[in-house]
Amino acid sequence: MSRLLFCSFLLCLGAQSNVLAAQLTAGPMAGPAALRSVLIWVQADAAATARIEYQPASVAEAKPAKISRQLAAGEDFSAHLELTPLEPGTEYTYRVFLDDQPVGSGKVRTPPLWQWRSDPPALRVLLGSCAYINDPAYDRPGKPYGGGYEVFASMVAKQPDLTLWLGDNVYFREVDYDGPWGMSHRYRHGRALPELQALLRTGQHAAIWDDHDYGPNDSNAAFVFKAESLKLFRRYWANPSYGLPEAPGIFTVVKAGDAEFFLLDGRWYRDSDRLKTETGRQMFGAAQMRWLKNALLQSTAKFKVVASGSQVLNDHTRFEGWLNFPEERADFLNWLVAQGMRGVFFLSGDRHFTELLKLERGKRYPLYELTCSPLTSNAYASVDESGNTQLVAGTLVRERNFCALDFRGSKDQREVVIRSFDVKGELLWERVITEAELGYAPQEK
Numbered sequence: 001m002s003r004l005l006f007c008s009f010l011l012c013l014g015a016q017s018n019v020l021a022a023q024l025t026a027g028p029m030a031g032p033a034a035l036r037s038v039l040i041w042v043q044a045d046a047a048a049t050a051r052i053e054y055q056p057a058s059v060a061e062a063k064p065a066k067i068s069r070q071l072a073a074g075e076d077f078s079a080h081l082e083l084t085p086l087e088p089g090t091e092y093t094y095r096v097f098l099d100d101q102p103v104g105s106g107k108v109r110t111p112p113l114w115q116w117r118s119d120p121p122a123l124r125v126l127l128g129s130c131a132y133i134n135d136p137a138y139d140r141p142g143k144p145y146g147g148g149y150e151v152f153a154s155m156v157a158k159q160p161d162l163t164l165w166l167g168d169n170v171y172f173r174e175v176d177y178d179g180p181w182g183m184s185h186r187y188r189h190g191r192a193l194p195e196l197q198a199l200l201r202t203g204q205h206a207a208i209w210d211d212h213d214y215g216p217n218d219s220n221a222a223f224v225f226k227a228e229s230l231k232l233f234r235r236y237w238a239n240p241s242y243g244l245p246e247a248p249g250i251f252t253v254v255k256a257g258d259a260e261f262f263l264l265d266g267r268w269y270r271d272s273d274r275l276k277t278e279t280g281r282q283m284f285g286a287a288q289m290r291w292l293k294n295a296l297l298q299s300t301a302k303f304k305v306v307a308s309g310s311q312v313l314n315d316h317t318r319f320e321g322w323l324n325f326p327e328e329r330a331d332f333l334n335w336l337v338a339q340g341m342r343g344v345f346f347l348s349g350d351r352h353f354t355e356l357l358k359l360e361r362g363k364r365y366p367l368y369e370l371t372c373s374p375l376t377s378n379a380y381a382s383v384d385e386s387g388n389t390q391l392v393a394g395t396l397v398r399e400r401n402f403c404a405l406d407f408r409g410s411k412d413q414r415e416v417v418i419r420s421f422d423v424k425g426e427l428l429w430e431r432v433i434t435e436a437e438l439g440y441a442p443q444e445k
Contacts, residue, residue: 021046021048021098021099021101022044022045022046022047022048022071022077022098022099023044023045023046023098023103024042024043024044024096024098024103024104025043025044025045025077025188025191025192026042026043026078026191026192026196026197026200027040027041027042027043027096027104027197027200027201028040028041028042028052028094028096028104028106028200028201029041029042029200029201029205029238030106030108030203030204030205030238031080031204031205031206031237031238031239031240032162032204032205032206032238032239032240032254032255032256033086033108033109033110033111033204034110034111034240035086035088035110035111035113036084036085036086036087036088036110037082037083037084037085037086038082038083038086038108038110038204039080039081039082039083039238040052040080040081040082040083040094040096040106040108040238041078041079041080041236041237041238042071042078042079042081042096042104043071043076043077043078043188043191043192044071044077044078044098044103045077046071046077047070047071047072047073047077048070048071048077048098048099049068049069049070049071049098049099049100050068050069050070050071050079050081050096050097050098051066051067051068051096051097051098051100052066052067052068052081052083052094052095052096052097053065053066053094053095053097054066054067054083054092054093054094054095055092055093055094056087056090056091056092056093057090057091057092057093057107058090058091060093064094064095065083067081067082067083068081069081071098075235076184076187076188076235078235078236080238083108086110087110088110088111088112088113089109089110089111089112089113089114090109090110091107091108091109092107092108092109092110093105093106093107094106094107094108104201106201108204109161111255111256111257114257119409119410119411120257120258120302120407120411120414121257122257122406122407122408123161123162123256123257123259123405123406123407123408124158124159124160124161124162124404124405124406124407125160125161125162125163125164125256125259125261125404125405125406125407126155126158126160126162126163126164126203126402126403126404127163127164127166127347127370127372127402127403127404127405128151128155128163128164128165128166128349128372128373128374128375128402128403129165129166129167129168129169129210129309129348129349129350129372129373129374129375130167130168130212130349130350130352130373130374130375130376130377131165131168131169131170131171131190131374131375131376131377132145132146132168132171132374132376132377132378133146133149133170133171133189133190133193133376134146134147135173135189138173138174138175138176139173145377145378146376146377146378147376147400148375148376148400148423149193149195149196149376150195150423150424151375151376151400151401151402151423152195152196152198152199152375153195153198153199154402154421154422154423154424154425155199155202155402155425156198156199156202157425158404158421158425159202159203160202160203160404161203161204161256162203162204162205162206162254162256163199163202163203163204163205163206164205164206164207164208164254164261164263164307164347165205165206165207165208165237166207166208166210166307166309166347166348166349166350166372166373167207167208167209167210167211167212167213167266167309167349167350168209168210168211168212168213168309168349168350168373168374168377169190169207169209169213170186170187170189170190170191170212170213171186171190171212171213171377172186172212172213172215172216173186177215177216177219177223177225179225180225180228183225183228183229183232184232187232187235187236191236205237205238206237206238206239206240206252206254206261206263207233207237207239207263208250208263208264208265208266208307208308208309209229209233209250209265209267209309210266210267210309210310210349210350211267211309211320211350213229213233214226214229214267214268215229215267218272218273218320219267220267220270220271220272220273221267221268221269221270221271222272223267226267226268230242230248230249230250230268233250239252239254239263240252240253240254241253243265243268244287244291246287247285247287247288247291248268249265249268249269249288250263250265250268251263251264251265251288251291251292253295253299255301257407258301258302258303258407258414259301259302259303259304259305259407260299260301260303260304260305261305261307261347262292262295262296262304262305262306262307263307264284264288264292264306264307264308264309265284265288266283266284266308266309266310267309268285269282269283269284269285269287269288270282270283270284270285271283271325273319273320273321273324279327280327281324281325281326281327281328282325282328283310283322283324283325283328283329284328289328289331289332292306292332293332293335293339296339296341296344297339301343302343302414302435302440303343303345303407303414303416303438304341304342304343304344304345305344305345305346305347305405306344306345306346306347307346307347307348308322308346308347308348309348309349309350310322310348310350311323311348311350311351311357311369311371312329312346312348312369313346313357313359313367313369313390314357314369314371314388314390315390316385316387316388316389316390316391317351319351320350333367336367337361337364340439341439342365342438342439342440343435343438343439343440344367344438345367345368345369345370345433345438346367346368346369346370347369347370347371347372348369348370348371348372349371349372349373350371350373351371351373351380351383352373352374352377352378352379352380352383353371353373353374353379353380353383353396353397353398354370354371354372354373354395354396354397354401354403354420355370355371355385355391355392355395355396355397356368356369356370356371356391356392356395356418356431357369357370357371357388357390357391357392358390358391358392359390364439365437365438365439366437368433370403370405370418372401372402372403372420374400374401375400375401375402376400377400379398379399379400380398381398381399382398383396383398392431394429395420395429395431397420397428397429399422399423400422400423401420401421401422401423401428402420402421402423403418403419403420403421404417404418404419404420404421405417405418406419409435413434413435414434414435415432415433415434415435416432416433417430417431417432418430418431418432418433
């Protein structure tokens, strides 16, 4: 072989190698950061060695630390890489490599160690649910159900510290939930959406599921592939934990500033909402409710935010919700009274509209519930909440939108600002809830 031909052969091999090299398809995405560690999720389109190099942003010349993981087909070529040891209140920059080729970068900030030292930090949390990504070959005929993907860029522009995904984060189709492979495909398809990537790289992310990212519509504990669904949820999110050893599921706690988010699993233990039995019906199940009560008692957070896929307080609906499980709900609401639990309010998704509900409780502080939906699914434009006495006037939104919670103020004058934004990021409404409205007496220190 002549030298010229040999060189051409080597160039051809090099070009083929570049074509066959694994590419980053989604991420990187950070889970909720602990004081000294954080999980970063990445996904590629082929087997590769994923490596992250990271260092404090203020010490750019420092030698970076490194962590690597193999991306395998059995895990959808995805992995979680844990950055440790980190320092509290520090911003880190990182670079992502696949087989030594740089493919992405990002930054992540650990929470400050503020307790006993300063006022709680300001915190911005974005919320959303019902993210339908069109897939014409498998969607139902007619007008596309999903759209408005520009909402993700609008969310990036708000620069959240944390984004909470409140369920229906992907939509299993009929061709998906009859077998594990289809469910895995739906996650891969949705997570790879180009318009989503900038949001995944912004701030930190945590999630719960609802019926459409757990199984079929209105699915419950009977779903035969729920173990596979849990496996996929753990694969694609980077929550701090998932259930307990003796109680499977996705429930967990996310701590951020002086707020704790109690993320509930409304599917794993759920009876059918259509069950006619008068007693014993459950949406969350005894083991999870016992965990929630103990977790709330253990919490030192001023704001105790309980998140559910289904609505919690709304009695003005014929659809799914905790109203269909009256004993379980009454037990918990009565328990809040008996314990004198302060600082509790609720988040939910599912309904394809947004609203703020307020349940008056006589001399006790009212309970609020923010339902935020949908992100990119079709909105429930004809919803009628005119007879709902719990509805806070001016907060009903019948279009695609996302919401924000801004926690702010000095230690003894904290408040949360609740906002809803349209897909372009324009403000739709705003309400402020002070700590006094959540049971804290103004004079308490």
